[in-house]
Amino acid sequence: MATLKVPVHVPSPSEDAEQLRKAFEEQAMTMNCFRYSLAGWGTNEQLIIDILAHRNAAQRNSIRKVYAEAYGEDLLKCLEKELTSDFERAVLLFTLDPAERDAHLANEATKKFTSSNWILMEIACSRSSHELLNVKKAYHARYKKSLEEDVAHHTTGEYRKLLVPLVSAFRYEGEEVNMTLAKSEAKILHDKISDKHYTDEEVIRIVSTRSKAQLNATLNHYNTSFGNAINKDLKADPSDEFLKLLRAVIKCLTTPEQYFEKVLRQAINKLGSDEWALTRVVTTRAEVDMVRIKEAYQRRNSIPLEQAIAKDTSGDYEKFLLALIGAGDA
Amino acid sequence: MATLKVPVHVPSPSEDAEQLRKAFEEQAMTMNCFRYSLAGWGTNEQLIIDILAHRNAAQRNSIRKVYAEAYGEDLLKCLEKELTSDFERAVLLFTLDPAERDAHLANEATKKFTSSNWILMEIACSRSSHELLNVKKAYHARYKKSLEEDVAHHTTGEYRKLLVPLVSAFRYEGEEVNMTLAKSEAKILHDKISDKHYTDEEVIRIVSTRSKAQLNATLNHYNTSFGNAINKDLKADPSDEFLKLLRAVIKCLTTPEQYFEKVLRQAINKLGSDEWALTRVVTTRAEVDMVRIKEAYQRRNSIPLEQAIAKDTSGDYEKFLLALIGAGDA
Structure with a gap:
């Protein structure tokens, strides 16, 4: 479930494009008139947030199209020119088609x-x-x-x-599961992992070709038959970077919201925080499963994600991320 | 270029479906009345050939759709019931969507x-x-x-x-070519092949991920810089089955008509001939590049493909294949 909030009455793409153009022009004027004052900046950026953080992918695509037709310029290029730093990267990434x-x-x-x-x-x-x-x-x-x-x-x-x-990979996406296969492949995985053959071609084959439903069945069998979740057995050497990545593969394929929760947690807890990771997860998941990621975050950190982000970021960047994860109204 | 001939005035899908249905019913009657005589068979099968060997993929799909709606049965299942042997396989394969x-x-x-x-x-x-x-x-x-x-x-x-x-693979299909890359990868290929490391991951990477245009540039460089076409160097051990397959990969990616000419030649020259291969190549290429394959065949064997197939096959199977490779009128 998405956290993105789109207003009940959405302006037409051309109204949105016009508003964005005005935001840029005002800003340009402001910059000319009060080059060394920051007055006026806030308003424009707020307008950009109000529009772009509250339109879905199809709507943003329409705005880009209409903008290019009306002004002969690429909206993304204009945003790039007008904005800076983490806020710029977040707006640009989010405005792009997924x-x-x-x-x-x-x-x-x-x-x-x-x-x-x-x-x-x-x-x-x-x-x-x-x-x-x-x-x-x-x-x-x-x-x-x-x-x-x-x-x-x-x-x-x-x-x-x-x-x-x-x-x-172009995995099959249906729910059909072959239980015999799940059993035999759980055994293959267990044998290879027990022998520390983590890069064995059979391990790679199973994780890279099977459907998510089939893999889930296999890993459930693994857990039941061999007593440990596979990711526990893949922790034999906690400092091994390849094993870390392999555990993340399993997590990403089977419980993506837990994977993204961890990326957010590490990004926020890092000294100085990792804005690239924070921006990436928020912009890519806001329209997909951010509701579940937020639940996972709250459960694991005993603090709402909104609060954690607000504590860790500031200014327009903060406002934009919070809008994307559904804080406040559309 | 395709060899498939579609008549200038194509009957509607429902007319075609009706004709096919009649062909099946006549045949059923014939089979009841003259169970041990073959009289009548030819007519029906000729009708099937006249229709199905002269409709393109979109038209055949429409006929299947209309047939299912009109008679509540799958055209393919009916064909399977009515036809036998090589003719059956050829008609079924060709009728399918590519x-x-x-x-x-x-x-x-x-x-x-x-x-x-x-x-x-x-x-x-x-x-x-x-x-x-x-x-x-x-x-x-x-x-x-x-x-x-x-x-x-x-x-x-x-x-x-x-x-x-x-x-x-999901290769890029554009014509853009990076010449620096072509040079460096030609060298990688040559080094690995000289060391007989045919299954080296770099070799696999290059042949399995690069666009056909890029690969072509790389192999041209190979030829120019190292004096041999790559497939000559891949013939070090002519009986090695993996090397044979690897040479076929190169051929299929760069000169598919030559690859298919060879498959046809071997299928036809085989003692008793290999109908599965013959059927496969004719049904899969008739709508794609059979004109060029026929040219390659004539050039290599000094006999037109039509003649070679006519000599090697018989009956409705022969008629169907010849229709697909463009012998006679639509």
């Missing part, structure tokens, strides 16, 4: 200075098959190559062995 | 008694990214699991290592 946003995040994750196996894993494992497919299509369109080839090219060793099949 | 047909062929290829790494490779490498994607969707819908999981489950060792990435 598939384009994921393609952008995945592309960053294959680049040298922003490389991240975790983000690639997160996109591969927490999105539905069709969402992931749309990410791949957006990747083709934007970068003129495939997500898989960039992931394969920019990873090595055991990480490549795991990540390439994960991003390549 | 994506459903490939899903069916791929599923057979993962089954114990019809298992074939070659057919999996052929489907993965000769179809466009979007065609392959539609095969995967059809596979989900029909078998309630994913193509990748069945391929991964039913293959082992080096074959799994190659085939799973190939069927998982």
Whole structure:
């Protein structure tokens, strides 16, 4: 369930586009007239928040389209010019279409200075098959190559062995489960893990090709038959980075809200906090399952996510994130 | 270019469905009245050929839909009941929607008694990214699991290592080529092949993720820089089955008409000929690139494909195949 709040009466895309244009122009004037004063800034940014943090993906796409037609400029480019820092990144990411946003995040994750196996894993494992497919299509369109080839090219060793099949997957999404298979594959997983063969091709095959429903059945069998949840057995060496990632794969595939809760918790608790992670999780999940992530957060941290974010962030960035996670009215 | 010939004035799907129904009913009558005579059979089967071998995929789909609505029966099931042997398989395969047909062929290829790494490779490498994607969707819908999981489950060792990435691929389809990359990856391929590391993950990565245009550029560089076409270097041990498959991958990705020419040549030249291969290539390529395959066949064998097929097959099966490869009028 989404936390995004859309007003009952939504202005037309052209009204929204016009308001955004005004916000930019006012700001430009303000900047000319009172270059060294910050007066006026707040108003404009509030308007941007009021509009963009309260429109769903289809509505934001329409606004972008209408904006480009009316003013001959890309809304995203204008936002980029007008905004700065964490607020800028949050607004830009959220305004993007979900598939384009994921393609952008995945592309960053294959680049040298922003490389991240975790983000690639997160996109591969927490999105539905069709969402992931749309990410791949957006990747083709934007970068003129495939997500898989960039992931394969920019990873090595055991990480490549795991990540390439994960991003390549087009899992079956139905609820049908084969119990005989679940039993036999639970045993395979247990045998390999007992022998510490964590990168065995059978382990990779099972986690990267089976449907989420089938995998769930397999892991339930694992738990019942061998006495431990698989992620407990995967903690043999708590400092092993590959094992950490593999546990996250399991979590992301079976209980994504718990996975995202943990990312948020670590981002917020970090000294100085990790705004990139915070922004990523809030912008990508606000329209998907943020209600459940918030429940998981409250349960685990005994403090509402809104409060934790408010304590940790400030200004327009804070306002924007809080709007996305459903604090206040639309 | 397709060899399939569709008449200028195509009857409506309901007229076609009605004609097919009549063909079945006449046949049923014939079978009752003259059980031990073959009189009458030809006519009905000729009608089936006249219709189904001269309608494109969209038209055949419409006929199936209208047929099911009008008679409450699946056209494919009726064809299965009425026809036999190679003719039956050819008509059934061709009548299927291309994506459903490939899903069916791929599923057979993962089954114990019809298992074939070659057919999996052929489907993965000769179809466009979007065609392959539609095969995967059809596979989900029909078998309630994913193509990748069945391929991964039913293959082992080096074959799994190659085939799973190939069927998982969603290659970029644009013409853009990165020449620096082509050079560096040509060198990687040459190094690995010189060391006989044919199943090296870099080799698999390059052939399974790069766009066909990019791969082509890489292989051209290979040829220019190292003096041999890659497939020549991959012939070090001519009896090695994995190397054979790897050469076929390269051929299928870069010159599919040559690949299919060879499959046809071997199917026809085999003692007793290989009807399954013949049927597969003719039914899957008639609407795609059979014109070029026929050219390649004539060039390589100095005999037109029509003549070779006519010499090697007979009866309705022969008539159906010849109709599909464009012999005679629509």
